[in-house]
Amino acid sequence: MRINKLLLICLTAFLVFSCDNDDDNTTEVVPPRDRGEVAIEDDQALIDYLSTHFYNYEEFESQPEDFVLKFDTISGVNSDKTPIIDSDKLITRTVNFQGVDQQLYILRVREGEGERPKFSDSTYVTYQGELLNENIFDSRLVTPIWFDLSGYVVRNSNGQLSGVGTNLSKGFAEGLLEFKSATGFEVNSDNTINWNGDYGIGAIFMPSGLAYFSSPLEDIPAYSPLIFKVNMFRVNEADHDSDGIPSFMEDLDGDGDLFNDDTDGDGLPNHSDADDDGDGTLTIDEIVVNEDGSITFTDSNSDGTPDYLDPDTFK
Incomplete structure (x- = not known):
């Protein structure tokens, strides 16, 4: 009888301390400050x-x-x-x-x-x-x-x-x-x-x-x-995708963020996309890089959108 009581006391103590240890190991997640x-x-x-x-x-x-x-x-x-x-x-x-x-x-x-x-x-x-x-x-x-x-x-x-x-x-x-x-x-x-x-x-x-x-x-x-x-x-001066257009010029909305300009919606921002309009023709083949390094943006169908951003260009 005394042995059973002793075992019961030991088991209870083990459970109590086990619970306490689990609580001590709990990591409190603190949200970032304002x-x-x-x-x-x-x-x-x-x-x-x-x-x-x-x-x-x-x-x-x-x-x-x-x-x-x-x-x-x-x-x-x-x-x-x-x-x-x-x-x-x-x-x-x-x-x-x-x-x-x-x-x-x-x-x-x-x-x-x-x-x-x-x-x-x-x-x-x-x-x-x-x-x-x-x-x-x-x-x-x-x-x-x-x-x-x-x-x-x-x-x-x-x-x-x-x-x-x-x-x-x-x-x-x-x-x-x-x-x-x-x-x-x-x-x-x-x-x-x-x-x-x-x-x-x-x-x-x-x-x-x-x-x-x-x-x-x-x-x-x-x-x-x-x-x-x-x-x-x-x-x-960076041209991340080597498409002939400096990366700063691929910030189309002018907000200083290169990662939210994605003309063809393929998940690649324009500064990392060699085919900006997704028409199968590389951007570098839809612009003219002049001898002095300046760029001429061609507009074959005269719709006001340069060829490299226009998937509907007729060539």
Whole structure:
């Protein structure tokens, strides 16, 4: 009898603790915060940073060709420095993303004297990513890397990926549009490159809503405003589908989004579709690329729609 009671007590205790353990292992799903509220908080955090930090502008004035951008706090021996927010090199842009207007701050120490990229182009840059607490989460300051500015990440209201492209943030892509490339370069005997000392130099200060918002990455907590120091060396005008039409010209509605223009409705946006109107004739065979690189859009049936967008063209 005592044995049966003991077994009953043990069984009851096992069931109780098993239930408790199951409860402990339950992961609570927290919905993303309101983007508008986060944008306001992030903007204040960025303003606070820009108001309490300066960049080494005196070094730039004395050695612009070999300049390396650095930030420091205004205090002590640096109490007389000009804060970034008061610099005439600081640009403020309002960017509407995911339905929310957000402030993007660009410190354009040197604009650059070469080509300015368009939203669809590729840029050859070095960069370093930092949090506002100065923790570095990514750095590529030695070897440049190509970034396709049209390939930024798009996330839906739940913070999940809903677009295509790379892990390039919207704020990074928008910020790079404010710089220009170098006018040229020289290749050394060891195949290293010396860039003309006129490439773009600066930094991009972005709210989390133009970065990774509620989705934490390695070394980047959720809802983190970010800083990217950048140097822009080259710009490549993109023609993603090699159809003879630069990608920026395939943004037919002019909204800066290459992925919502699909003339033939085949699921491929025009900038990635070699036959934009789906008539079986390649786009490159329905336009004329002139010797100077300009394009003549033919309209064989004179209906006001160029051949490459008109499946009813009679040839």
